[in-house]
Amino acid sequence: MSTRVGGRPDLRSPRRENYLTFGAPSIGEAEIEEVVDSLRSGWIGTGPKVGRFEELMREYTGARFAIALHSCTAALHLSLVASGLGEGDEVITTPMTFCATVNAILHTGATPVLVDCDRDTQLIDPQRIADAVTSRTRAILPVHLAGRIADLDAIHSIAMRHDLGVIEDAAHALEGRHRGRKIGSVSDLTCFSFYVTKNMTTGEGGMVTTDDPDAAARIKMYGLHGMDRDAWKRYSDNGYRHYEVHFPGFKYNMMDIQAAIGLHQLPRLPAWMGRREEIWRRYDEAFASLPVVRPAPADPENTHARHLYTLMIEPERAGITRDEFMMRLHEMGIGTGVHYRALHLHAYYRERWGYRPEDFPNATWISERTVSLPLSPSLTDEDVDDVIHAVQRALGGAR
Numbered sequence: 001m002s003t004r005v006g007g008r009p010d011l012r013s014p015r016r017e018n019y020l021t022f023g024a025p026s027i028g029e030a031e032i033e034e035v036v037d038s039l040r041s042g043w044i045g046t047g048p049k050v051g052r053f054e055e056l057m058r059e060y061t062g063a064r065f066a067i068a069l070h071s072c073t074a075a076l077h078l079s080l081v082a083s084g085l086g087e088g089d090e091v092i093t094t095p096m097t098f099c100a101t102v103n104a105i106l107h108t109g110a111t112p113v114l115v116d117c118d119r120d121t122q123l124i125d126p127q128r129i130a131d132a133v134t135s136r137t138r139a140i141l142p143v144h145l146a147g148r149i150a151d152l153d154a155i156h157s158i159a160m161r162h163d164l165g166v167i168e169d170a171a172h173a174l175e176g177r178h179r180g181r182k183i184g185s186v187s188d189l190t191c192f193s194f195y196v197t198k199n200m201t202t203g204e205g206g207m208v209t210t211d212d213p214d215a216a217a218r219i220k221m222y223g224l225h226g227m228d229r230d231a232w233k234r235y236s237d238n239g240y241r242h243y244e245v246h247f248p249g250f251k252y253n254m255m256d257i258q259a260a261i262g263l264h265q266l267p268r269l270p271a272w273m274g275r276r277e278e279i280w281r282r283y284d285e286a287f288a289s290l291p292v293v294r295p296a297p298a299d300p301e302n303t304h305a306r307h308l309y310t311l312m313i314e315p316e317r318a319g320i321t322r323d324e325f326m327m328r329l330h331e332m333g334i335g336t337g338v339h340y341r342a343l344h345l346h347a348y349y350r351e352r353w354g355y356r357p358e359d360f361p362n363a364t365w366i367s368e369r370t371v372s373l374p375l376s377p378s379l380t381d382e383d384v385d386d387v388i389h390a391v392q393r394a395l396g397g398a399r
């Protein structure tokens, strides 16, 4: 693709030679060498590189503590467990998220209480949070969907009024800021993901940041079977040391092999963010005249982490459904994603709580229309041209 005729896209050569995979990671030689170094050292489990990665995350977010885990799902689960949540407690969150957000609540025994999101920002609606608070509510779990920061001022003020914890699902918002403060240093606990499609990766991986020393100590311990501090060192060259189990914990620790990748990804975030911004601007300009809804403008109070660039494909305007649009892009060699089909539409939650699509009309509306385009710093200018032309062609073909 990418061939141009007289400055306009060549509509006759629609398929790329190489498929543009959605969310492909950017892995450099430094990451590869660091992983090899771990493999050669013999220390491939939790070790010094995890410690260095946690230190980098503390510096990056400004939080006092950072605990590396093997996923954001683990980070969410342990944050909720460390907050003392369990049966009889309620946690308010959004249906417009990945299933891990709500599953983590369920695994503590607590009850997730879903409230609808705003249709434009796609973020949890604070008014609906306020309306959903009961005597059983213990925490609010906002999700910074696509990298857009939830209304943390309103959320914190509801939390203060009712003495609730705030645990942020910042899987999409590593580079985000709220009123200049880095995400990770704003709420009680913040959970990040380093899954392959995220703005930086460790293969699989997650992190909790917090200023609370007790929560940090509990999360560290619960993440490694509930064994006492530094139990991971029991086989080190200081000789064997006995450990003590204080809690029936989980096996959620990050490995040095994962941290080895993260150590070289994290310092690249500022440059990568610049490239994401650039691609974002190009998409915004190119799609301005198309019959699609583009992402809402960024909130000036916050820094958008530019994780996902999503279009809303309204069949009435676009002439095709979202799924047809995705198929057309796929046929042109462009991978896309859906973030998300809201949780109340999925079998388990629908059947367990009897949810209907109209219970969360905005989340349902988004679920049926949203599509995420490739947005990665590893995209070349040519790749970006290809995506733009494919979108134009997919919609143009429908007219």
Ligand SMILES: Cc1ncc(COP(=O)(O)O)c(C=O)c1O
Pocket (backbone or CB within 6 Å): 070, 071, 072, 073, 074, 097, 098, 100, 101, 143, 169, 171, 172, 192, 193, 194, 195, 205, 206
């Ligand atoms: C919003 C959100 N929350 C949580 C998760 C879970 O992250 P992980 O895959 O690191 O467990 C994801 C991952 O896709 C996500 O997008």
